[in-house]
Amino acid sequence: MVLALVLVILAVGSVIFHIWTPWYSTPIASNWGSIDFAIDITFWITGVAYVIILVFMAWCIYKYRYRPDRRADYEPENHRLEWWLTGITSVGVIGLLTPGLLAWNDFVTVPKDALQYEVVGKQWGWNFRLPGKDGKLGTTKIKFISDDNPFGINPKDPNGKDDVLIEDDDLHLPLGVPIKMNLRSLDVLHNFYVPQFRAKMDLVPGMITFFWLEPTRTGTFDILCAELCGLGHHAMRGTVVVDDKTAFNKWLQQQETFATLYPKAAAGDTQLADNIKGPEKTKTVLSSREISSKKLVH
Numbered sequence: 001m002v003l004a005l006v007l008v009i010l011a012v013g014s015v016i017f018h019i020w021t022p023w024y025s026t027p028i029a030s031n032w033g034s035i036d037f038a039i040d041i042t043f044w045i046t047g048v049a050y051v052i053i054l055v056f057m058a059w060c061i062y063k064y065r066y067r068p069d070r071r072a073d074y075e076p077e078n079h080r081l082e083w084w085l086t087g088i089t090s091v092g093v094i095g096l097l098t099p100g101l102l103a104w105n106d107f108v109t110v111p112k113d114a115l116q117y118e119v120v121g122k123q124w125g126w127n128f129r130l131p132g133k134d135g136k137l138g139t140t141k142i143k144f145i146s147d148d149n150p151f152g153i154n155p156k157d158p159n160g161k162d163d164v165l166i167e168d169d170d171l172h173l174p175l176g177v178p179i180k181m182n183l184r185s186l187d188v189l190h191n192f193y194v195p196q197f198r199a200k201m202d203l204v205p206g207m208i209t210f211f212w213l214e215p216t217r218t219g220t221f222d223i224l225c226a227e228l229c230g231l232g233h234h235a236m237r238g239t240v241v242v243d244d245k246t247a248f249n250k251w252l253q254q255q256e257t258f259a260t261l262y263p264k265a266a267a268g269d270t271q272l273a274d275n276i277k278g279p280e281k282t283k284t285v286l287s288s289r290e291i292s293s294k295k296l297v298h
């Protein structure tokens with residue numbers, strides 16, 4: 001009987017905690033209300049199922065408690081009950097999956113007029129690249145990555161010369177404009193996450209992943225890495241600022257491009273990683289890791 005009481009207290013306590021919880025979603029700052037809706041529906045369906053199951057178990061413990069004069073019924077099949085349970089479970093699963101699938105369909109269907117942004121993650125920080133006046137990001141290749149070309153921009157691609165590079169600084173986004181985030185990692189798995197945007201996506205070494213969003217209010221928000229990516233994972237933070245059009249254009253004009261920041265690399269005047277052979281190549285990779293960890297300490 002004590003166990004039945006504990007189960008009821010657990011059910012009631014969970015509902016009260018959910019209503020009075022100190023954990024809540026920050027106010028949304030993007031178009032992804034459909035993701036919030038999918039989470040709300042999931043809470044409702046799993047919450048109702050959780051309460052029903054706990055209360056049912058408590059009721060069974062009470063009703064079928066041991067009595068010396070009572071024998072158990074034998075009823076191995078009950079078709080009516082099975083149909084009911086199958087029907088209710090199916091409705092629950094459809095309710096759980098549908099809002100998420102609809103939101104995902106929108107999430108991977110990028111509007112044609114979206115601005116192209118690039119996010120580059122590394123142990124442990126974020127860099128960003130925006131297209132210049134031509135509206136196109138230059139192509140990149142791993143072999144072009146060096147201290148003089150940290151983004152690995154192809155010097156032969158004219159679209160890359162005017163690319164705006166944001167290193168160790170805040171990312172700015174214009175309000176009310178769809179933006180496609182192209183994500184690259186220089187080392188291990190990372191995950192770009194801004195809680196207020198609701199959107200997040202893995203950065204996978206060797207491939208470009210993406211998502212899109214449209215900022216719906218101005219403000220300053222934290223960028224977090226949501227994938228355990230090494231010792232400095234907790235420190236892999238950044239800041240994103242959503243500006244109105246005037247403030248955004250003012251900020252954009254003050255930024256450096258590939259050609260102004262790394263003139264030698266932009267002119268194709270650097271040694272490629274491909275040209276370094278054998279042990280020296282390994283040494284270069286190690287030393288860049290050492291630089292990253294030194295940055296973290298200071």
Ligand SMILES: [Cu+2]
Pocket residue numbers: 121189190191225226227228229233236
């Ligand atoms: Cu990370």
